Amino acid sequence: MNKIWVFAEQVECSLDRVVLELLTKAKELAREMAGETEIAAVLLGCNVESLVESLGKYGADKVYLAESEELKLYNPSIYAPIITELVKEEDPDIFLFGATAIGSELCPTIAAQLKTGVAAHCIDMNINKDGKLVATVPSFGGKIVGEILCPDTRPQMASVKPGIFIQGEEEEREPLVEKVEVNINTENLPLKAISLNKKEIKGVPLDKAEIVFCGGFGLGNKENWEKLERLAGLFGGAVACTRPVVDEGWAPGEHLMIGTSGKSVRPKVYIGFGISGATHHVCGIKDSGLIISVNNDEKAAIFEISDIGIVEDLNKVLDQLLLKFS
Ligand SMILES: Cc1cc2nc3c(=O)[nH]c(=O)nc-3n(C[C@H](O)[C@H](O)[C@H](O)COP(=O)(O)OP(=O)(O)OC[C@H]3O[C@@H](n4cnc5c(N)ncnc54)[C@H](O)[C@@H]3O)c2cc1C
Missing domain, CATH: 3.40.50.1220 (TPP-binding domain)
Incomplete structure (x- = not known):
């Protein structure tokens, strides 16, 4: 079975809009792939199980859920190893991230740990006749639009800015929830997330x-x-x-x-x-x-x-x- 994963980025139990856009795109990619494809969302946080319903409605057949007090605030030193281990166990074909501040750090960090490639800031994606992900990315200062493939290593990873893809309609779907064990020693981490301070944006967003x-x-x-x-x-x-x-x-x-x-x-x-x-x-x-x-x-x-x-x-x-x- 093919597996497409989407990182379910959330802050204070609120999903980033890009997650629902990526799940919608994942459904489109699944239709282009030969054979059965499972779409899974990877959700890390503290008391975030309530988000599972939305993830299902927008396309997740399965949600990998890692919950712990240590995951309350995003910290790449904690998030990356958990996700990297999960990928090693489950071997997804494609793994998509929002090219947000969090995703733009987490996606290449995990890719480096897995020794696979990332197509960053894609503006489109499709599956070619060999079943491989083709990521479209503006290249050479935007003068050409290049197609990036990751032919040999897995997962094929890509990041996409919020707003590039359109969020689809809701569908009734109850995803399977698979709990992920969190065994992280936070004692000697190079980074510690202390608090979340939101910057107030003036004017119309x-x-x-x-x-x-x-x-x-x-x-x-x-x-x-x-x-x-x-x-x-x-x-x-x-x-x-x-x-x-x-x-x-x-x-x-x-x-x-x-x-x-x-x-x-x-x-x-x-x-x-x-x-x-x-x-x-x-x-x-x-x-x-x-x-x-x-x-x-x-x-x-x-x-x-x-x-x-x-x-x-x-x-x-x-x-x-x-x-x-x-
Ligand atoms: C990896 C990468 C990512 C990038 N990401 C982004 C991105 O997200 N967003 C982004 O914007 N750019 C991005 N860029 C930069 C992008 O490639 C362009 O350089 C940039 O968009 C050009 O900005 P501009 O049109 O304002 O400036 P210019 O290309 O310099 O154009 C200025 C224009 O103003 C006109 N002009 C000058 N004076 C006047 C006047 N008095 N009245 C009317 N017109 C006048 C000129 O004719 C000219 O067409 C990225 C580049 C790279 C390499």
């Missing part, structure tokens, strides 16, 4: 906004970023940015970045200012409703995926919009 104002390197300075924030405020929208805008320090942090290393969004309207249209960014906006782009280069690649393209100096457009709607 990017993944919930109906209108997103996204700034690119063409903004040229922090003043234009602040204008973009004012504009977003006027429309009840959210601000977002590309990689260089974070690197320049114009935007307050990576949590506003869209793309393969950032967030994937599906707003009703996305308006981009001074964005060239690199694959690494575009894959995070491709499912948006209306895409409007402002760029002073008429040949910019962003226009190829835009519904409305404005060839103009963004300074002019920003000022006029603020004047009209303030």
Whole structure:
């Protein structure tokens, strides 16, 4: 029997949305595989058994459940060895993780312990005619989209950003629960998780906004970023940015970045200012409703995926919009 596993990432007994998206994708992959396929979720935590029901509804036939006070806060030094041992015992074919802060650390850590490969930040996945996982990943700075295979070692591991795949409909399914014994000596661990402190995000959350104002390197300075924030405020929208805008320090942090290393969004309207249209960014906006782009280069690649393209100096457009709607 084929086995596809999904890491059921949770914090304070709340599943990350990517888990349900990955379970939905796992069902799709299972249909592409020859023979019977079991989908399992791997759930670690403390008092998290209540999450089993949701995991079943979105596709898990089985849930490997490891519960202990030591697993209350995520700690790679505790989580990784438990999962690595479980993989060695059960030998799954495919193991999927969310490319979240936790998944982006845990997935390669486990892969290194198992001496297998990871396709990180995939934007699609399918099964080829030999039954192997083909992971699609933007490569060479996003100039090409590569297909990554892990032909010789198991499991074939991959990570995917939240929002890349769509969460499917619920189905009635009661998964089998297999309890995993937790025997970890926490005495001499290199890392200790002490507490969880949540950062408060101001304004409309990017993944919930109906209108997103996204700034690119063409903004040229922090003043234009602040204008973009004012504009977003006027429309009840959210601000977002590309990689260089974070690197320049114009935007307050990576949590506003869209793309393969950032967030994937599906707003009703996305308006981009001074964005060239690199694959690494575009894959995070491709499912948006209306895409409007402002760029002073008429040949910019962003226009190829835009519904409305404005060839103009963004300074002019920003000022006029603020004047009209303030
Ligand atoms: C592994 C990897 C992961 C990455 N992940 C991400 C990611 O998640 N998200 C992301 O965004 N990037 C990511 N990148 C970077 C990505 O490849 C691009 O470099 C980046 O998206 C380009 O950002 P940009 O379009 O803002 O800047 P540029 O490519 O520099 O484009 C700026 C645009 O602004 C226009 N412009 C300039 N002045 C004006 C003006 N006055 N008025 C109007 N238009 C103007 C220019 O014509 C140009 O098209 C990643 C790269 C790698 C290698």
